[in-house]
Amino acid sequence: QVQLxxxxxxxxxxxxxxxxxxxxSRYMRSNHCMAWFRQAPGKEREGVATxxxxxxxxxxxxxxxxxxxxxxxxxxxxxxxxxNNLKPEDTAMYYCxxxxxxGCPTPQREYxxxxxxxxxxxxxxx
Numbered sequence: 427q428v429q430l431x432x433x434x435x436x437x438x439x440x441x442x443x444x445x446x447x448x449x450x451s452r453y454m455r456s457n458h459c460m461a462w463f464r465q466a467p468g469k470e471r472e473g474v475a476t477x478x479x480x481x482x483x484x485x486x487x488x489x490x491x492x493x494x495x496x497x498x499x500x501x502x503x504x505x506x507x508x509x510n511n512l513k514p515e516d517t518a519m520y521y522c523x524x525x526x527x528x529g530c531p532t533p534q535r536e537y538x539x540x541x542x543x544x545x546x547x548x549x550x551x552x
């Protein structure tokens with residue numbers, strides 16, 4: 427059973443930074459695509475970023491390009507999302523997800539991902 431646990435969420439003012447982390451269970455996902463999604467109140471879940479198993483390929487939603495950076499440490503079974511220059515519209519629950527496969531499909535769609543964490547809340551005030 428794959429388990430994903432997110433951490434690092436919180437409340438910040440616009441322009442601030444947060445770093446989210448996702449810890450995966452033992453048989454990780456070093457050979458699998460990892461992704462971050464988010465869901466704001468009253469809105470559908472949307473893709474934020476993906477990273478392939480080898481970190482060769484990274485993709486970002488247009489809304490976060492240049493501000494967010496996804497990375498992974500396969501030795502530590504973790505994937506991170508560095509979020510800089512945060513905006514109020516970034517406020518959402520952020521989810522870590524993974525799938526059975528090394529590559530990450532594009533576009534990033536939630537139905538392509540089988541395993542999900544419980545989420546961590548990010549709130550950005552203006």
